[in-house]
Every structure is written in structure tokens, then in C-alpha cells.
Amino acid sequence: DAKTTQPTSMDCAEGRAANLPCNHSTISGNEYVYWYRQIHSQGPQYIIHGLKNNETNEMASLIITEDRKSSTLILPHATLRDTAVYYCIVGGSNYKLTFGKGTLLTVNP
Amino acid sequence: DAGITQSPRHKVTETGTPVTLRCHQTENHRYMYWYRQDPGHGLRLIHYSYGVKDTDKGEVSDGYSVSRSKTEDFLLTLESATSSQTSVYFCAIRELGLASEQYFGPGTRLTVT
Numbered sequence: 001d002a003k004t005t006q007p008t009s010m011d012c013a014e015g016r017a018a019n020l021p022c023n024h025s026t027i028s029g030n031e032y033v034y035w036y037r038q039i040h041s042q043g044p045q046y047i048i049h050g051l052k053n054n055e056t057n058e059m060a061s062l063i064i065t066e067d068r069k070s071s072t073l074i075l076p077h078a079t080l081r082d083t084a085v086y087y088c089i090v091g092g093s094n095y096k097l098t099f100g101k102g103t104l105l106t107v108n109p
Numbered sequence: 110d111a112g113i114t115q116s117p118r119h120k121v122t123e124t125g126t127p128v129t130l131r132c133h134q135t136e137n138h139r140y141m142y143w144y145r146q147d148p149g150h151g152l153r154l155i156h157y158s159y160g161v162k163d164t165d166k167g168e169v170s171d172g173y174s175v176s177r178s179k180t181e182d183f184l185l186t187l188e189s190a191t192s193s194q195t196s197v198y199f200c201a202i203r204e205l206g207l208a209s210e211q212y213f214g215p216g217t218r219l220t221v222t
Contacts, residue, residue: 032208043199043213044152051208087151096167097211099144099152 004088009104012082018075020103022088025069032091033064035073037084038102044087047073078107112136113214115200121220128187130217132200134180140203141183142211143167143175145196152199158183190221 005023012018024033034049048055048062050071055062061074075082087102112135122128132141143155144167154167156175164175172194174186187194200214 034210036211041197041216043201043216044211046210046212049208049210096142096154096157098154098168101151 004090004100006086006088006100006103008101009106011106011108012075012078014080014107014109015077018073018078018082018105018107020073020075020086020088020105021070022072023070024088024090027068027090033062033068033071034089034091034097035060035062036087036089036099037082038087039081039084044099047086078105080107080109083107113200113202113212115198115214115217117217118215119218121222122190123222124191125189128190128219128221130185130198130200130219132183132185132214134183134202136202136204136212137180138202138204138212139180140205140211141177142201142203143173143183143185144199144201145169145194146199146216147196155185155198190219192221195219195221 032049032051035047036044038044048057048060050062050064064071083106085102085104087099089097091097114133116131142157144152146152153169155173156167158164158177176184198217201211203209203211
């Protein structure tokens with residue numbers, strides 16, 4: 001599976017959009033981009049995933065660049081409950097995901 | 110929330126004793142996974158199952174064995190627990206499908222003294 005690079009930490013003001021970047025320059029054609037988050041001590045929570053096109057669901061939007069070498073997760077109106085570690089993961093058809101260290105997003109009041 | 114439970118949620122055991130952790134799902138998903146999470150390492154895959162009686166090793170499988178005799182249960186066994194196996198253990202499930210996502214259980218905190 002391709003490796004991902006994320007900033008170690010980010011801050012965001014409550015009510016503002018949080019934009020979390022991820023680089024995955026070695027992604028191959030059949031690999032998806034997944035985003036998960038983990039709130040302290042809880043199990044990771046699935047957020048969204050995509051292959052080529054931008055995706056949106058009730059939690060977030062995923063923007064994938066045309067060359068697929070990077071992506072951005074957008075939380076449109078961050079709340080204090082969105083404070084968590086966010087993992088960007090690239091995975092293909094082997095059904096296994098490799099978690100890196102992720103980005104600690106802190107939403108400030 | 111996906112129907113995944115883990116038991117026990119907390120356990121303290123002594124070095125050298127056998128320990129079995131249970132993951133139970135009510136979603137009838139084909140794939141089940143065991144991860145461990147330690148400070149500075151993130152989540153690491155121990156073993157996974159792609160069907161009843163079908164299992165395979167992950168990146169940190171040494172010292173662990175698994176069994177899956179029915180769809181809903183995936184057991185993780187530490188034959189002889191060591192202090193290095195003190196960790197938080199998460200189970201996950203995934204339905205059949207090329208890009209289907211994983212859903213995680215609440216975790217089991219295991220301390221080996």
C-alpha cells in the first residue's frame with residue numbers, strides 16, 4: 001500500500017472549516033483514499049473515502065487532486081467534538097489498511 | 110453504530126498466563142481484524158480473517174493466534190502473555206466489497222504485569 005504524509009498537528013477555530021491535507025504521491029491506480037478519525041480512547045471512526053472524484057457525506061468532504069497524489073479532508077464547520085487524530089490511509093484490494101500517525105486536530109473555542 | 114462488541118473491556122493479567130479476547134459482530138460482515146495500539150506506533154494489524162476458519166497474519170502477529178469458528182466471533186489469544194503485549198486492542202469488521210470501509214469496536218485495554 002502507498003505511504004501517506006500528514007502534518008503532525010493542526011489547530012482550527014470552532015465554527016470554521018478545518019482543512020486537513022494528506023500527501024500520497026506513490027498511490028497506484030486502484031488504491032482508494034480513506035479517512036478515519038480517533039477521538040481519545042475510542043475506536044477509530046470511518047469518515048469518508050474516494051478513488052478519483054471528490055466525495056461528500058454528512059460528516060465531511062474529500063477533495064482529491066487530479067493527479068491523485070494528494071487529498072484534503074474538509075470539515076465544513078468544526079466543533080469541539082471534532083478534536084481527534086485524523087488518519088489518511090491509502091488502500092487497495094488487499095482489504096488491509098495501514099494506519100500512520102495521523103494529524104491531531106485541535107478545535108479551539 | 111456498527112454492531113461490534115469486545116470483551117472484556119479491561120483486563121489485568123500476569124506474565125505467562127494465557128489470555129483470550131473476544132470480538133463479536135451482529136452485522137454478518139465477512140472480514141474481521143485485530144489491531145493493537147501503542148503510544149508512538151499508531152494502529153498495527155495483528156491478524157485478520159476473510160471468512161470462517163480463514164485467517165492470515167498482519168504485521169505484528171508474533172505471540173498471537175486467532176480463531177474464527179463462526180461468522181460473528183473472532184478470538185485473539187495470547188498463549189503466554191508478556192509485558193510487551195500490554196496495549197489497547199481493537200477489533201474491526203468490514204463487509205465484502207472492493208472499497209468497503211472498516212468499523213471498529215470500543216477496544217480492550219490489556220495490562221500484563
